[in-house]
Structure formats: structure tokens, C-alpha cells
Amino acid sequence: MxxxxxxxxxxxxxxxxxxxxxxxxxxxxxxSNLSKNPSQEYIYHTVRRGETLESIAKRYGVSVSEIRRWNKLRRGKVKVGQRLIVGVKEAKEEEKAKKEAIKKEEAKEEAIYHIVKRGETLDKIAKKYGISVKELKELNNLKSNKVYVGQKLIIKKEEKIEVKKTKTEKISEKEYIYHTVRRGETLESIAKRYGVSVSEIRRWNKLRRGKVKVGQRLIVGVKEAKEEEKAKKEAIAVSDIEKAFSELERKYESFLSNPQTTRTDWLKLLSEYRRLYLLYPSSYVAPKAILKTANIYFHLYKNFSDSESLNKAIERYRFLIRNHPRSSEAEEAYYRLIQIYREEVKDKEKEKSLTEEFKAKYLKSVYISKLEERVEAKEKESKKIEKKLKTKKPQKELVKKIAREPPKEIPKETAKEKIALLTVTPKKVLEVHPITGEDYSRVIINVSDNFEYQANILKGDKERPPRIYVDIYPAILDSKVSKEIDIKDALLTGIRVAQFDEKTVRVVLDLNSLTSYKIFKLREPYQLVLDLIGKEKIQKSYAKEVPKKGEPKKEEYINLARQFGLGIKRIVVDPGHGGEDPGAVGPSGLKEKEVTLTLAKMLAQKLRNQLGIEVILTREEDKFIPLIQRPAIANSKKADLFISIHTNASPDSKGRGIETYYLNFTTDPEAMRVAALENAASDKSLSDLQDLIKAILVNTKLSESRMLAEKVQKELVKTLSRYYPDTIDRGVKSAPFLVLVGTRMPAILVEVGFISNPVEEKRLKDQQYLEMVVEGIAKGIEIYMQSLKFSQTYYEKKS
Ligand SMILES: [Zn+2]
Incomplete structure (x- = not known):
């Protein structure tokens, strides 16, 4: 007591x-003087190896005690990487003059240009800027009305004076960002680091030559007053979405008017619309973008005799009605759906029920009268045709004529009906893709549309090996799929694919021996995934050593030691996205797929050098790899850890910070949004995935993954905060990520910053930031490994 x-x-x-x-x-x-004068700016220095407070003080011509006071340092020691204030700079007369000069120069450069885009004419461009074609031609010395894509046109010279004024006002509220030149740096490398051009730096600093000296302090950017910046950023957030959307709308219009637009062009545009509504699901453009994807599918059906697209269009319209019932686009979706059932599918019952549903929901919709008008017009037309037939040719004669004609030629009306029929029936099995390894194989079957399936396992006998077969129906086999795939791996020896009957495709997996398997279906794209799972050797050997009685915690340790008895020797690092999938794109155009590849390569190098671990990348170049293949790569290579690297994106351009995920279902809407973004999937397929994960999670390393996520998140935030004190820790979360589904080792997905945030996008271009990210992740992995060793020795001692 x-x-x-x-x-x-x-x-x-x-x-x-x-x-x-x-x-x-x-x-x-x-x-102290420090906070008295708000116009003061600080000079910073990041401590490097071998430096002391004394050496730093000497370098900047200040005293040690000054540095200690400015940085509130109690001890005299500093750490490598620590960022210190090493000086105070007051706005001097000289500098003011410099600023003035810069303002003038900046204003001078201002003029309005337009880069000609596909489908644009002089007339369109002139209209856009409210000037005449004549003016536009004069300004650009054009003799004809021809313009070419990519051409830079001057729009208005007179604008200069106006711009000059506003620009000068704005600039007076700006602060500068400084950089002190370090050994080995060039103007180019500095410009790159801060995302500005060399000529900008030269202009800001009045540099005549391109050379810079070590220790030289340069203006490398302009900072705006905080309040103004905030307001501006918010404006950007909204206008960015608007800009992106209207850009797509322009493309859409020009595609429509250009008969040479290919199917691929349309599909690309479609995925851009899709990306937009995934990125900004709650913005007002989301329903508009969904409507456009549906319209494009319908267009493909009409113009490229692409019958599968009709089902997709129907599905998109329904998706829009379900998810944005209050938008005006939902009304249009109803209208178009009813049209489709009436004119394309010719399903009277569906047409009727849908019309009733529509009328009940939207009493006053303009589309209701539109629908009725169309019905009347159609009835009139068909009466006309009837009359024509009756007057000109008697029915009998017509029948005779058809009978005489060769059987290939079908009357037009029937052909149309056939197309409509086709759209409801066949789905194609497009690809059978195996990824195999010693004790694991994943077979991915791509199907063009929704399908049913049934799987069976057969024990085999003296003559035939054990096998698993899957029936997919209704479906036909695409001619490109190879009928036999030779494999000869430990679990799987071969795959055979065949059209079993007119509606069923059968895929048979020949096995070496009876093995357990998991099967699941995914939507958008529609896939059937089969995982064959061999026996885990380690698990077997430990299985006998189950402890009798003891501390409750012991079991946990045993679990770990069992799974990592052999330690971590091989890690698969997965750079997110790639190839046709750029991932999220930042405000200045930085692509997620580029950042993730750079980071993955750096991380691989670091893990190899520092921890002596074998590292395999899921991709070494800018290449598209489907999400569902990525965990299979890790499994088949028997990796001990799986790390997927991504950058985050948010419709809110202020959104920022670091978060780490492990696979689990979630109820957090924000985590769901990130999962939707990373899976590039609709809400519907996401909820499927949630259910799927609940069902198959039993076998995944849930607690280990969470533990790994916690260590990596903690170290990543800690390391970054040393250089970037404003780093935000968003914590460890779980969500249904396709890229983690079925991993047999602890697996995490790290979001190393928001590429949609201008500040963080800039950092993601900065080599120093990337190095800190890699250091943080590596440190997290190292600490995780140490914790395993500890629990292993703990267990060994206890037993
Ligand atoms: Zn991503």
C-alpha cells in the first residue's frame, strides 16, 4: 500500500x-524571434550519415544553441533522416524585387491555347471559345479550315492583359518552396523531384547557366496562402470530376459522328466511364457515367453485331436503376430498357411488367409520354405495312417465293428475331488458364457472361486417374480455346476441354492423386476459379505435437511456429495494376501502375540485400495481369508472404494518408469503396465477393495477415513521419480484395499514399519518398519475421 x-x-x-x-x-x-514575425520562412536540413549538430551549425553559419532552440532539442544528438530547422529567412527587399520580376515574367507567358482533339473542327473550337472561325484563322495564320489532332491553336492574345492583373494579385499572397542543392544533384533532377520544369526553376532564380552548386538555395515552387489553397483545392475536386467527365462526353460525341470508330475505341471509352464512376461513386456524374456505359454496350450490339453486348447493356441499365434510383438517369434507363424488351428481345411480358413498374415509380416522368408516343407510332407503321402487303402481293405468293429461294436467305424480320434470340442464349467459354505449382494449382475459366456450373470429383480406377470435372452451361466453347493442355505437375497432369452437349462445356482436370479443391464464381468479368490444394508438409509434422494442457496463449504460438517452422525465405511482391489497367491516375497524370512497379522493384532489391530473402515479382514490366492470377502466382511459387503494393484514390482531393489491408469481409463503406476501386468491380460483384470470402476464409491465414499488416503499417508510418511529419496513419483495415483471395500465406495490400491528392501525388514522384516507403515496408517485414522467431523459440523452450 x-x-x-x-x-x-x-x-x-x-x-x-x-x-x-x-x-x-x-x-x-x-x-524568441522565431514566431514573432509571420513573414519569416525557415531553412530546413535533413540530417545525413556522419553529421553532427556542430557540423550542421557550421555549414549554415548558425550556432548549435540556435538550432537546438529552433527545434526544441533537449539533447545534442540528432538522427540520420531527422529534419531540422537550420535558419530563418526574412523577406528582404532584394527578394521582394526578385518576386516582382518573376510575377512580370509569369504574366508575360500567359496566353490561351487549345490543343486539337479527335473529332474537333475549327468551327467547333471557335464556338467553344466564343470567337469566330475567321478570327481563329487569323490568329493562327491558317489558310484553310483544316486542323489536325494535336495541333496547338492560339485562341486569344488579348487575354494577356487581363490575366496579368489577376496573376499579379494572386502571386503576392504566395510563398516559395526552397531546396538546398546536394551533392550529385542537377537542375534536371531537382526539377523532376518537385514536379516543375527546369526553365521554371531558372526563371524563378534568375539563373543564366544551367549549373548549380552544392549548398546553393533555390526556389523550386510556389506555395499559395493556405486559405486560398484550400478553397482552390475544393474547387479543383469538383471541377476535376467535371473536367474528366466532359472530356469523355466530348470523346463520346466525336466517336458517334465518326464512322471509323472501332469496337476497341468504344471499349476503351467504356472502361474510362467505368473508372470514373468507380472513382467517384457518390458524385453526380456517377449515374451519368453508368448510363453511358450501358449506351455504349447497346451501340456495340447495334453496330458491331455483337449480341453479347445487349445483355451487358441490360445489366448496366438495371444496375443504374438499382443504385441510383433517384437520378434522372434512372428514368432514362427504364425508358431504354423497355425499348430493348419491346424492339430487340421482343419479350412482351417483360416489357409490360417493366412499364408498370416504371409508371408506378415515376408518375410524372417525361419518358412515360415518350413511351406512349412510340407505341402509337409503331402501331401506325405496322398498319401501313399490313396494308401494303394486302394490296400489292397476296400472302400465298409471298410464301411461295420464300420457298423457292435458297435456304440460306432468311426474310429480314426473321433474321432480326434470330439476333434477339441469340442474345439470350449462348455464353462462350473464352479461356482456360492454369497456374500450377508443386502443391497448388489454380485453373481460371473465363466465360463471356453469366453462367451456371456444376463440379464433381471422380476417384479413378486402375485405368483412369482421379479427376475433377466441371460443367458450364448454357455455354459454347470458343474455337480459340485449346482442347488439351498438358501440365505434368505434382497435382495436375492435364486439362481437357470439350463441348459436352449443345448447351454444356465440360472442363476435366486430370489429377495425379485425389486432392482437395475449392471452386468459386466471380462476376465482371465472369470467371470460374478452381483451386487445387495439396497437403501441407509442415502442418503434418507438427500435427502430432499438439500440446496437452498449458497456457491459453500457447496454442497461438504453436500455430505460428507450425506455419513458419521453416522461416520466411521467399516473398512475392505484387506491383498493383499494369498494362491496359493504369490504376488510379493523379491530378498531374501520374499513374498508379508506374509508382507500384518502381516501388516493387526497389522493395525487392532491399529485401534481397538486407534480409537475404528471395523475392519474386508478379510483374517485372508494364504488363496486364488479371487480379485472380496474382495470388495463384504466390501460391504456386510457395511464397511465405505476399505483399501487394497500391496507391489510394479518393473523390475528395484532400483525402490522404497510409493504410494497410488484409483480406476479410467488411462493413466499413470506405473500405468497401477502396475494394471496389482495386477490384475494378461493380457493387454487385463486390457483395458476391463478401459472401465468397465468408465461405472460403477458413483456410486463409487471417490472424497472421492482420499481424503482418499491423507491423508494416506501423513501421511505414513511423519511417515516413521522420521526413514527412504530416503523414497520416489511417490504420489497418480489412476488405474483400480479389488480389488476396485464396492466398495460402500471410498476405497484405499496402496503400502507400493517395495519388489523387496533389501533395501526395508529388511525393509519389519523389525518389526520397519512395525510398522511405520501401524502408518502412521492409522494416515492418523484418519485425514481423523477428516476432515469429521469438514465438518459435518460446514454443520450443516451453515444449
Ligand atoms: Zn490499386
Whole structure:
């Protein structure tokens, strides 16, 4: 009791002492010059290996005590990587003059240009800017009305004066960003680092030559006053979406008017619309973008005799009605759906029920009268045709004529009906893709549309090996699929594919021996995934050593030791996205797929060098690899850890920070949004995935994955915060990521910053930031490995 009291007093005393002292410290700082003058700017230095406070002070011509005061340092020691204030700069007359000069120069450069885009004519461009074609031609010395894509046109010279004024006003509220030149740096490398051009740096610093000296301080950017910046950013967030959307709308219009637009062009545009509504699901453009994807599918059906697209269009319209019922686009979707059932599918019942549903929901919709008009017009037309037939040719004669004609030629009306029929029936098996390894194989079957399936396992006998077969129906086999795939791996020896009957495709997997398997279906794209799972050797050997009685925690340790008895020797690092899938794109155009590949390569190097681990990348170049293949790569290579690297994106351009995910179902809408973004999937397929994960999670390394995620997140935030004190820790979360489904080792997905945030996008271009990211992740992995070793020795001692 006495002891407790003593401790209590001690705590109270210490607390008082601390508070007292920090108030002194605060008072001191307040009275120092530092915070008196708000116009002051600080000079920073990042401590490098071998540097001391003394050497730094000497370098910047200040005293050690000044540096200690500015940085509130109690001890004289500094750490490598620590960022210190090493000087204070006041706005000097000279600098003011410099600023003025820059303002003038900046204003001079201002003029409005337009880059000609596909489908644009002089007339369109002139209209867009509210000037005449004549003016436009004069300004650009054009003799004819021809323009070419990519041409830079001057729009208005007179604008200069106006712009000059506003620009000057704005600039006076700006602060500059400085950089002190370090060894080995060039103007080019500095410009790249700060995302500005060399000529900008030269202009800001009045540099005549391209050379810079070590220690030279350069203006490398312009910072705007915070309030203004905030307002501006918010404006950008909205206008960015608008800009992106209207850009797509322009493309859409020009595609429509250009008969040479290919199917691929349309599909690309479609995926851009899709990307937009995934990125900004709650913005007002989302329903508009969904409507466009549906319209494009319908267009493909009509113009490229692509019958599968009709089903997709129907599915998109329904998706829109379900997810955005209050938007005006939902009304249009109803209207178009009813048209499709009436004119394409010719399903009277569906047409009727849908019309009733529509009328009940949207009493006053303009589309209701539109629908009725169309019905009347159609009836009139068909009456006309009937009349024509009756007057000109008797029915009998017509029948005779058809009978005489060769059987290939079908009357037009029937052909149309056939297309409509086709759209409801066949789905194609497009690809059978195996990824195999010693004790694991995944077979991915791509199907063009929704399908049913049934799987069976056969024990085999003396003559035939054990096998698994899957029937997919209704479906036909695409001619490109090879009928036999030779494999000869430990589990799987071959795959045979065949059209079993007119509606069923059968895929047979020949096995070496009877093995357990998992099968699941995914939507958009439609896939059937088969995982064959061999026996885990390690698990077997430990299985006998189940402890009798003891501490409750022991089991946990055993679990770990069992799974990692052999330690971590091989890691698969997965750079997110690639090839046709750019991932999220930042405001200045930086692509996620580029950042993730750079980071993955750097991380691989670091893990190899520092921890002596074998590292395999899922992709070494800018190449598209379907999500569902990525965990299979890790499984088949028997990796001990799986790390998928991504950058985050948010419709809110202020959204920022670091988060790490492991696979699990979630109820957090924000985590769901990120999963939708990373899976590039609709809400519907996501909810499928949630169910799927609940079902198959039993076998995945849930707690280990969470533990790994926690270590990596912690170290990543810690390392980054040293250089970037404003780093935000968004924590460890779970969500249904396709890229983690079926992994047999601890697996995580790291979001190393928001590419949609201008500040973080800039950092993601910065070599130093990337190095810190890699260092943080590697450190997290290292600590995770150490914790395993600890639990292993703990277990060994106890048993
Ligand atoms: Zn991503």
C-alpha cells in the first residue's frame, strides 16, 4: 500500500514537473524571434550519415544553441533522416524585387491555347471559345479550315492583359518552396523531384547557366496562402470530376459522328466511364457515367453485331436503376430498357411488367409520354405495312417465293428475331488458364457472361486417374480455346476441354492423386476459379505435437511456429495494376501502375540485400495481369508472404494518408469503396465477393495477415513521419480484395499514399519518398519475421 502511494506521488510529481517545464519551454519559444514575425520562412536540413549538430551549425553559419532552440532539442544528438530547422529567412527587399520580376515574367507567358482533339473542327473550337472561325484563322495564320489532332491553336492574345492583373494579385499572397542543392544533384533532377520544369526553376532564380552548386538555395515552387489553397483545392475536386467527365462526353460525341470508330475505341471509352464512376461513386456524374456505359454496350450490339453486348447493356441499365434510383438517369434507363424488351428481345411480358413498374415509380416522368408516343407510332407503321402487303402481293405468293429461294436467305424480320434470340442464349467459354505449382494449382475459366456450373470429383480406377470435372452451361466453347493442355505437375497432369452437349462445356482436370479443391464464381468479368490444394508438409509434422494442457496463449504460438517452422525465405511482391489497367491516375497524370512497379522493384532489391530473402515479382514490366492470377502466382511459387503494393484514390482531393489491408469481409463503406476501386468491380460483384470470402476464409491465414499488416503499417508510418511529419496513419483495415483471395500465406495490400491528392501525388514522384516507403515496408517485414522467431523459440523452450 505504501509503495503504491509512493508511486502515485512520483507520478503526480513527474507530471507536474513535465507540465511546468513544457510551459517554460513554450514561454521561451514565444519570446524568441522565431514566431514573432509571420513573414519569416525557415531553412530546413535533413540530417545525413556522419553529421553532427556542430557540423550542421557550421555549414549554415548558425550556432548549435540556435538550432537546438529552433527545434526544441533537449539533447545534442540528432538522427540520420531527422529534419531540422537550420535558419530563418526574412523577406528582404532584394527578394521582394526578385518576386516582382518573376510575377512580370509569369504574366508575360500567359496566353490561351487549345490543343486539337479527335473529332474537333475549327468551327467547333471557335464556338467553344466564343470567337469566330475567321478570327481563329487569323490568329493562327491558317489558310484553310483544316486542323489536325494535336495541333496547338492560339485562341486569344488579348487575354494577356487581363490575366496579368489577376496573376499579379494572386502571386503576392504566395510563398516559395526552397531546396538546398546536394551533392550529385542537377537542375534536371531537382526539377523532376518537385514536379516543375527546369526553365521554371531558372526563371524563378534568375539563373543564366544551367549549373548549380552544392549548398546553393533555390526556389523550386510556389506555395499559395493556405486559405486560398484550400478553397482552390475544393474547387479543383469538383471541377476535376467535371473536367474528366466532359472530356469523355466530348470523346463520346466525336466517336458517334465518326464512322471509323472501332469496337476497341468504344471499349476503351467504356472502361474510362467505368473508372470514373468507380472513382467517384457518390458524385453526380456517377449515374451519368453508368448510363453511358450501358449506351455504349447497346451501340456495340447495334453496330458491331455483337449480341453479347445487349445483355451487358441490360445489366448496366438495371444496375443504374438499382443504385441510383433517384437520378434522372434512372428514368432514362427504364425508358431504354423497355425499348430493348419491346424492339430487340421482343419479350412482351417483360416489357409490360417493366412499364408498370416504371409508371408506378415515376408518375410524372417525361419518358412515360415518350413511351406512349412510340407505341402509337409503331402501331401506325405496322398498319401501313399490313396494308401494303394486302394490296400489292397476296400472302400465298409471298410464301411461295420464300420457298423457292435458297435456304440460306432468311426474310429480314426473321433474321432480326434470330439476333434477339441469340442474345439470350449462348455464353462462350473464352479461356482456360492454369497456374500450377508443386502443391497448388489454380485453373481460371473465363466465360463471356453469366453462367451456371456444376463440379464433381471422380476417384479413378486402375485405368483412369482421379479427376475433377466441371460443367458450364448454357455455354459454347470458343474455337480459340485449346482442347488439351498438358501440365505434368505434382497435382495436375492435364486439362481437357470439350463441348459436352449443345448447351454444356465440360472442363476435366486430370489429377495425379485425389486432392482437395475449392471452386468459386466471380462476376465482371465472369470467371470460374478452381483451386487445387495439396497437403501441407509442415502442418503434418507438427500435427502430432499438439500440446496437452498449458497456457491459453500457447496454442497461438504453436500455430505460428507450425506455419513458419521453416522461416520466411521467399516473398512475392505484387506491383498493383499494369498494362491496359493504369490504376488510379493523379491530378498531374501520374499513374498508379508506374509508382507500384518502381516501388516493387526497389522493395525487392532491399529485401534481397538486407534480409537475404528471395523475392519474386508478379510483374517485372508494364504488363496486364488479371487480379485472380496474382495470388495463384504466390501460391504456386510457395511464397511465405505476399505483399501487394497500391496507391489510394479518393473523390475528395484532400483525402490522404497510409493504410494497410488484409483480406476479410467488411462493413466499413470506405473500405468497401477502396475494394471496389482495386477490384475494378461493380457493387454487385463486390457483395458476391463478401459472401465468397465468408465461405472460403477458413483456410486463409487471417490472424497472421492482420499481424503482418499491423507491423508494416506501423513501421511505414513511423519511417515516413521522420521526413514527412504530416503523414497520416489511417490504420489497418480489412476488405474483400480479389488480389488476396485464396492466398495460402500471410498476405497484405499496402496503400502507400493517395495519388489523387496533389501533395501526395508529388511525393509519389519523389525518389526520397519512395525510398522511405520501401524502408518502412521492409522494416515492418523484418519485425514481423523477428516476432515469429521469438514465438518459435518460446514454443520450443516451453515444449
Ligand atoms: Zn490499386
Amino acid at each position: 505504501k509503495n503504491i502511494l509512493k508511486i502515485l506521488f512520483l507520478i503526480l510529481f513527474l507530471g507536474y514537473f513535465f507540465v511546468f517545464n513544457s510551459s517554460i519551454l513554450l514561454a521561451k519559444t514565444k519570446s
